[in-house]
Amino acid sequence: xxxxxIILTLCAATLAAAPxxxxxxxTVKGSDTMVILGQRWAEKFMNAxxxxxxMVTGGGSGTGIAALINGTTDICQSSRSxxxxxxLKLRDRYQTMGIEIPVAKDGLAVYVHTSNPVKExxxxxxxxxYLGNITNWKQIGGxxxxxxxxxxxNSSGTYGFFKEHVLKNKDFSARVQTLPGTAxxxxxxxxxxxxIGYGGAAYAKGVRDLGMKKAADSPAVLPVAATVKDGxxxxxxPLFFYLRKSPSGxxxxxxxxxxxxEGQKLAVEVGYFPLN
Amino acid sequence: xxxxxxxxxxxxxxxxxxxxxxLFIEWALRACAFSAVAGLVLIVVFVFKEAWPILSDPEIQKxxxxxxxxxxxxxxxxxxxxxxxxxxxxxxxxxxxxIAMLFAVPLSVLAAVYSxxxxxxxxxxxxxxxxxxxxxxxSVVMGxxxxxxxxxxxxxxxHSPMRLNALTAGIALGLGIIPTIFTVAEDALRAVPKSFxxxxxxxGASAWQTAWxxxxxxxxxxVGAGVLLGLGRAVGETxxxxxxxxxxxxxxxxxxxxxxxLSASIAAELAEVVVGSAHYSTLFFLxxxxxxxxxxxxxxxxxxxxxxxxxxxxx
Amino acid sequence: MxxxxxxxxxxxxxxxxxxxxxxxxxxxxxxxxxxxxxxxMVVVILGDVLLNGWATVTWEFxxxxxxxxxxxxxxxxxxxxxxxxVVLMVVALVPFxxxxxxxxxxxxxxxxxFTKSVRFAVHNLAGVPSIVFGLFGLGFFIQFIGRxxxxxxxxxxxxxxxxxxxxxxTLALLNLxxxxxxxxxxxxxxxRDQREASLALGATRWQTVRHLLLPQALPGILTGAxxxxxxxxxxxxxxxxxxxxxxxxxxxxxPTDQFMELGYHVFVLATQSPDVDATRPLLYGTVLVLLAxxxxxxxxxILLRSRLRARLLGRG
Numbered sequence: 075x076x077x078x079x080i081i082l083t084l085c086a087a088t089l090a091a092a093p094x095x096x097x098x099x100x101t102v103k104g105s106d107t108m109v110i111l112g113q114r115w116a117e118k119f120m121n122a123x124x125x126x127x128x129m130v131t132g133g134g135s136g137t138g139i140a141a142l143i144n145g146t147t148d149i150c151q152s153s154r155s156x157x158x159x160x161x162l163k164l165r166d167r168y169q170t171m172g173i174e175i176p177v178a179k180d181g182l183a184v185y186v187h188t189s190n191p192v193k194e195x196x197x198x199x200x201x202x203x204y205l206g207n208i209t210n211w212k213q214i215g216g217x218x219x220x221x222x223x224x225x226x227x228n229s230s231g232t233y234g235f236f237k238e239h240v241l242k243n244k245d246f247s248a249r250v251q252t253l254p255g256t257a258x259x260x261x262x263x264x265x266x267x268x269x270i271g272y273g274g275a276a277y278a279k280g281v282r283d284l285g286m287k288k289a290a291d292s293p294a295v296l297p298v299a300a301t302v303k304d305g306x307x308x309x310x311x312p313l314f315f316y317l318r319k320s321p322s323g324x325x326x327x328x329x330x331x332x333x334x335x336e337g338q339k340l341a342v343e344v345g346y347f348p349l350n
Numbered sequence: 351x352x353x354x355x356x357x358x359x360x361x362x363x364x365x366x367x368x369x370x371x372x373l374f375i376e377w378a379l380r381a382c383a384f385s386a387v388a389g390l391v392l393i394v395v396f397v398f399k400e401a402w403p404i405l406s407d408p409e410i411q412k413x414x415x416x417x418x419x420x421x422x423x424x425x426x427x428x429x430x431x432x433x434x435x436x437x438x439x440x441x442x443x444x445x446x447x448x449i450a451m452l453f454a455v456p457l458s459v460l461a462a463v464y465s466x467x468x469x470x471x472x473x474x475x476x477x478x479x480x481x482x483x484x485x486x487x488x489s490v491v492m493g494x495x496x497x498x499x500x501x502x503x504x505x506x507x508x509h510s511p512m513r514l515n516a517l518t519a520g521i522a523l524g525l526g527i528i529p530t531i532f533t534v535a536e537d538a539l540r541a542v543p544k545s546f547x548x549x550x551x552x553x554g555a556s557a558w559q560t561a562w563x564x565x566x567x568x569x570x571x572x573v574g575a576g577v578l579l580g581l582g583r584a585v586g587e588t589x590x591x592x593x594x595x596x597x598x599x600x601x602x603x604x605x606x607x608x609x610x611x612l613s614a615s616i617a618a619e620l621a622e623v624v625v626g627s628a629h630y631s632t633l634f635f636l637x638x639x640x641x642x643x644x645x646x647x648x649x650x651x652x653x654x655x656x657x658x659x660x661x662x663x664x665x
Numbered sequence: 666m667x668x669x670x671x672x673x674x675x676x677x678x679x680x681x682x683x684x685x686x687x688x689x690x691x692x693x694x695x696x697x698x699x700x701x702x703x704x705x706m707v708v709v710i711l712g713d714v715l716l717n718g719w720a721t722v723t724w725e726f727x728x729x730x731x732x733x734x735x736x737x738x739x740x741x742x743x744x745x746x747x748x749x750x751v752v753l754m755v756v757a758l759v760p761f762x763x764x765x766x767x768x769x770x771x772x773x774x775x776x777x778x779f780t781k782s783v784r785f786a787v788h789n790l791a792g793v794p795s796i797v798f799g800l801f802g803l804g805f806f807i808q809f810i811g812r813x814x815x816x817x818x819x820x821x822x823x824x825x826x827x828x829x830x831x832x833x834x835t836l837a838l839l840n841l842x843x844x845x846x847x848x849x850x851x852x853x854x855x856x857r858d859q860r861e862a863s864l865a866l867g868a869t870r871w872q873t874v875r876h877l878l879l880p881q882a883l884p885g886i887l888t889g890a891x892x893x894x895x896x897x898x899x900x901x902x903x904x905x906x907x908x909x910x911x912x913x914x915x916x917x918x919x920p921t922d923q924f925m926e927l928g929y930h931v932f933v934l935a936t937q938s939p940d941v942d943a944t945r946p947l948l949y950g951t952v953l954v955l956l957a958x959x960x961x962x963x964x965x966x967i968l969l970r971s972r973l974r975a976r977l978l979g980r981g
Contacts, residue, residue: 099915106937113912120914129923131910132937136428136622144622148824149935190557220511227597228428229622243430248423248438251514251596251608256936265502266513322483368869375871376772382764382775386845387786389838392794396805397797408858428770463695473700480704486963487710490794490928491952494935495710528703558689579792586794588902590679593936613796613902620800625808638798641793645762646791652785 099127100325104138104151105231106255107180107252107274108313110345112151115332118340122331126324128169132255135231142316143167148325150316152338153180153231153274154238168318175315177332179347180274182235182309185260186327187267187280192216194285194294201240203270206247211268224262224271226252232256234274235311276345302347397641398635404437413628414635425599425610427619427629434632438599442516442609446591447521447584449605450527454584455577457524460530462573465532466539467561485529493593501594505522510606514596517605531580538572538658539565563572579650582644588613612636714952721950736943741950745916746829746924747958749878749905751894753833753920754840759890761837762844769845769875769957770852771860791842795902802907823921829922832908838905841895847892847970849884852878854976888969895962899955901928911937927955 085125096268102112109132116128138150143164152218156164161171184200192215195203202208202219224244226233237243258271263269275283275297277325288308296302301307321329331337338348403410411418414434422435465477501518504510512519542565550560566573596608599617616633623630691812765783773780792882811825855878863873863876879886902908917924934948 095446108910110422116914127915128912129910131923133621133911140624141842144826145822163627181580222511223598227618228426231621234428237429245429246432247427247564248425248600249598251598252610252618253597253936254592262513268511325772338358372871374867379764379768379772382761383768383783385761386765386790386841387782390786390790391840392805393790393793393797393801393838396809397800398803398807400800457703458698459698461703464693464700468696469695469700477700477704480707482963482967483711483960484703486709486895486956486959488901488928488955488959490899490901490931491714491956492710493950494931494948497714497935499713525706525925532703532973556689558692562692582792586792587797588794588796589932593932613794616796616800619903620803634800634804637797641797644792644794644797645789648789651792652788 075148083193083262097320099129100149100328101109101134101141101147102128102130102149102151103141104316105135105153105313106132106149106177106226106248107135107153107230107276110243110276111178111313111341111346114340114344115337117137117330118336119328121333123327126328128328134227134229135234136192136229136339142318148317152314152316153289153311154234155314156316157234159186164318170318172319172348175317175321175329175333176312176349177315177329178313178341179349180276180313181302181307182232182272183272183275183278183285183297184286184309185263185273185278186247187263187269188280188282189267190282192217192284193285196287196290197240197287200242200244200286204236204250205241205244205248205282206249219268222269223250224259224264224266224269225252226256226259226273227254231260232273239309239311275344288331299347302350310347366521393641397581397634398638401629401631401638403628404635406480407631409466410628410631416634423601425615427632428622430630431539431562434628435599436636438601439610439612439615439636441601442595442599443585443611444627445516445603445605445609446520446595447581447610449516450523450584451581452576453521453524454531454580455530456578458528458576459535459573461528461574462535462539462576463561463566467565468557481529483534484525486535487526489526489587489589490593490665492522492526493590496594508606512596512598512606514594514608515606516595519591519604519609519611522594523584523587526587526590530583531576533581534576535569535573538569538576541572541658542568568661569658571654571661575651575654575658576622578647578654579635582647582651585647586613586640588617612640616640640645682725683878686711688847697842711956714949714956715910717946718953719952721946722953726950731947737949738923740927740930740947740954742913742916743925743927743930743951744954747898747927749829749898749917750836750924750926753829754770754836754897755890755894757834758837758840758893759886760845762841762889762893763879763886765841766845766848766852767840767878770849771870771874771878787842787845794837795839798835798839798903799905799907801838802831802903806831807907808832811978826921827906827908827910827923828921829908829924830923832904832921835903835907836897836900839900840896841897844886844889847889848882848886851882851973854885854973855881855884884969885973887922888966890974891962891966891969893944895959895966898962899928899959903933927951927958932953 101293103114109130112130116130120126120128134155135341138147138152138157139160141147142150143160145167154174156174156194164170164172184195192211195214199208204223204225208214209221210218211221221259237246248285251262253262259273260277260281261281263271283296285296286308287294295301295307297307302310315329341348351526403560404414413432419434419436420588422433423437424435425431425438458561461477465474467599469477496518497514500522504518506512508517522560546568547560555563590610592614595611597610597614598608599610600607616636619629620633623633708775726739726740727744730741732738769780769783807825807827811831814824815822859877860873863877908923909926910923911933913923913925931948931951934944934951
């Protein structure tokens with residue numbers, strides 16, 4: 075009986091001490107657009123720095139920002155910039171407005187089914203489609219069929235970026251089917267001849283990107299390295315790391331590596347675009 | 351029941367020690383039983399507590415309030431002006447649950463009648479394991495199947511413009527609750543005393559007449575309980591609708607439209623809320639609403655079971 | 666006159682007349698079709714998973730870690746995480762569940778309001794939606810208990826975040842009714858006269874429980890635990906915000922770690938996988954492993970349960 079008690083106490087003590095004994099891991103949470111990139115960065119960095127542990131999870135930029143504010147992550151990946159009220163919430167809890175570090179560039183691609191004859195749109199038309207004002211493909215040069223809208227959950231930075239820059243902060247049409255990840259959007263559009271979706275340019279497989287025009291008379295631009303870098307693609311956006319305080323120690327090593335030539339090269343490999 | 355009947359000439363100290371130990375053990379066990387009550391109470395307290403700011407905190411109410419829930423037709427909690435319209439979520443939930451029940455109840459009850467009244471033992475040996483296997487399929491797998499296979503097949507049959515819609519989610523949900531309804535209904539039917547059936551058959555009724563006019567009515571309370579339990583499960587189910595319903599907050603009566611249910615909204619959005627924000631409280635409010643509805647359904651189901659027990663015991 | 670499966674009765678009880686009862690036959694056929702349809706759908710679901718997942722499940726798949734953005738490699742961390750999760754859950758769950766069942770069976774006064782409230786709680790706990798359990802895990806274990814623990818220990822955020830321990834405890838509460846009900850069922854199979862004989866011989870209630878009832882009720886307790894494990898391995902909604910993660914480069918070691926889990930992995934792969942076509946085999950493989958696990962568990966529980974029922978019936 076006594077022996078069991080001793081064993082139990084030892085186990086309890088070990089369990090309680092374990093979180094303190096375990097090495098300090100860097101937590102990275104947030105953007106689903108960036109989650110693959112983040113994982114690849116983490117993998118490569120961990121290979122080069124044994125002993126360092128980096129955990130990467132997705133959930134959407136909103137999830138990452140909330141985790142940053144809740145204190146449950148070290149680095150937040152975000153495909154949109156933090157909003158004012160989010161920065162204020164962060165300040166309320168941690169007395170900081172957060173540190174914003176752009177780490178890569180992305181083109182927000184618009185996908186349609188490979189059989190869709192429509193090849194290009196203006197940003198304004200795209201907005202009208204997702205606001206629910208343009209509902210049929212024939213209104214923009216396609217077949218006579220209802221446009222099926224696919225989008226992201228509101229936790230997504232891509233959702234936030236789209237809402238701000240394409241919809242000019244107006245509400246999405248209620249008919250947008252919300253999917254939890256870019257890949258799900260791609261998957262849905264790839265199966266739906268009348269579908270349209272949006273997401274990071276790196277994910278477009280089995281679907282076709284639409285050329286985007288800034289205005290009715292501008293040339294249509296596809297999201298490729300050159301156009302995203304020089305900004306001629308209308309929907310290019312920076313991808314961010316957000317931290318609560320200036321990176322130091324292990325975190326600084328990781329962030330510096332991400333911004334280095336090696337890290338940026340990996341970003342290109344994954345399908346994104348370097349900062350410069 | 352007396353605690354210890356030790357021989358009268360045992361040392362009192364041993365008896366006293368034993369009595370103290372027995373008392374201690376009894377209280378430990380009572381605490382275990384209490385844990386069930388405590389668990390339920392804690393769920394109510396903590397879910398409702400996090401939802402309470404919707405009704406009490408003016409700061410939160412500026413963004414999300416009870417009136418606001420019904421003032422706007424849109425559910426767009428993230429944006430310049432967050433909109434927390436519950437109507438699309440409520441209609442979405444009702445639509446999916448309705449489709450699920452219309453699909454599952456006739457199938458389950460008919461199959462239960464077949465199993466208990468007509469089926470030869472060999473058939474029952476196939477049916478029962480099949481139902482057990484269906485019951486053993488986790489809802490995430492059911493959602494996966496709906497997303498990958500069922501949605502495409504349904505779309506090819508119905509030519510619905512939206513692949514992930516209320517019908518897909520509803521049928522998958524119905525599949526998920528069939529075991530619940532079937533098991534309870536079949537148990538109730540088999541619990542009907544043999545004498546009822548034999549009397550009916552003896553009077554010249556056919557097997558199906560017996561089933562329809564005697565067994566089923568006698569087991570009605572049990573069948574009703576099964577249906578209610580299935581309903582409760584359908585209302586609360588999350589993974590299937592999260593994966594298969596399209597999650598578009600559309601308010602319409604069209605079964606081929608995507609829907610967004612209460613449970614799926616919570617699951618999809620809870621990860622991204624800042625603790626204490628209006629969005630956070632709203633999601634807990636949805637949870638409290640779900641809890642209340644399923645709780646009432648379960649209490650009703652319990653009452654039905656009580657009635658069944660009384661009827662079969664007394665009749 | 667129904668054409669299918671008449672119960673065996675003396676011919677005097679069979680309906681007279683040779684007129685074919687069309688509606689009767691129709692009704693019987695309909696109910697038979699319903700049963701057949703259900704069986705068919707089960708076959709379709711299981712067949713689809715088996716056909717598409719069979720090729721993927723190799724030893725490397727089961728023992729390896731995911732690679733290259735989940736498009737290759739194995740699911741060992743998810744299997745390991747699931748096992749850890751359910752083991753912790755069982756450790757937390759079984760003492761409380763069995764204790765409660767023993768109390769209800771032997772110690773409780775069946776008509777007291779406390780007993781009635783316990784039974785009421787058990788019945789209704791079973792009906793709480795799993796997402797509400799997830800909310801409870803977040804609102805109670807993480808935000809309340811976890812935060813208080815952090816405050817008491819002077820830590821920043823260690824316990825007040827999603828963790829293995831909180832997910833296990835949430836699942837333990839979710840499965841409490843199953844264990845209580847199955848244990849009580851199995852306690853009832855122990856003959857009353859055995860119990861009374863024990864008490865008459867001077868054993869205390871606890872001695873009776875420990876030496877007579879529990880050993881005999883062990884199959885039932887095991888059934889309950891196994892059913893709980895099967896459900897715990899499959900439920901995803903309660904662990905969505907209480908600890909499950911998509912990609913972790915290490916295996917969980919401490920109760921404060923997050924963990925990968927089979928059901929959660931299926932969810933993420935199906936909805937958020939980076940390259941849907943590449944991960945499709947992996948997805949089907951994971952589903953197959955999860956199904957195989959839950960089926961094996963359920964089968965064991967069923968066999969145990971039928972042995973219990975046989976014992977009860979054998980008693981007459």
